[in-house]
Amino acid sequence: MEIRALWLLLLILALGSSGSVGEDLGLSASQCVVPAQERVDCGYPQVTEEECKSRGCCFDSSITGVPWCFKPLQDTG
Template sequence: VALSGLKASCASSMLPLPELEECVMDVSVRKNCGYPGISPQECAARKCCFSDTIVNVPWCFFPISSSLPPSLQCIS
């Protein structure tokens, strides 16, 4: 698949986020990207990471490299 015209960070965001290194972090640093009860599909649509294995922490959270909300990422 040709990725010409995309920034490297945008190209990597097309991968399933739970598989990216950007989603591997200590739960204490997770920044919420969703709302209580968000589905994995809704979280992925926001270009965020999803892991529901630990209670009382955000399950849908921004990737490590993300400093902007998903709606503002990858904008030229």
Template sequence: MEEKGFWLLVIVLVLECRILIEGGEIPSTGECAMNVKERTNCGYAGISVKECETRGCCFDAKYPDVPWCFYPHLKTGTGECGMKVKERKNCGYAGISVKECVNKGCCFDDKYPGVPWCFYPHLKTGTGECGMNVKERKDCGYAGISVKECVTKGCCFDARYTGVPWCFYPHLKKDS
């Protein structure tokens, strides 16, 4: 029993050293805890634990017929850029620079392959004058309006839903 504990400790130390040397980031247990039906493939058949974790993804081979290497269930960034990686809506193109992405008023995070690195933020949404049913949205811009242009006009911006305006007028504030 002590020998198993020793080898487990060796494996953990090797992985931690890999993080320090390669600069990779292994997701925490909480980020990988999810229903197996929620897993989104982050690798390919036969991917190694090392390669999976180098991609910043979770690895769990306990269950057959589901992805063993999968995207973590986490939020990246903070504030309006904080969202699950699967919620990202592309705000750029392949190879867009950080500067160009940010100049468009968008978020940039290149830690995870297979999802947009330049993506629309969640701005002024969910509560207050921008909290409304998506069917209530009245277009405040035009197709392709940037986040900055929309917000500068005093409008709300939320790119989470397709088929509805992303730049829309807020509810009018009621005088008390």
């Protein structure tokens, strides 16, 4: 039961943070939907979400072992 609750919590956190990803600099939510294995690092160790976004990057700390601050996809529209 604890694992199920943990996954639910992670899902809620991921969905909650995805709405605010990149909002500060006009990035669309779709620009920050980058598969974990394709993320290009845009930050540095211990970068905060605010610092990351101020660099024009996306922030998602829900997956360990990959960059949390990463370059957004280029908007083609």
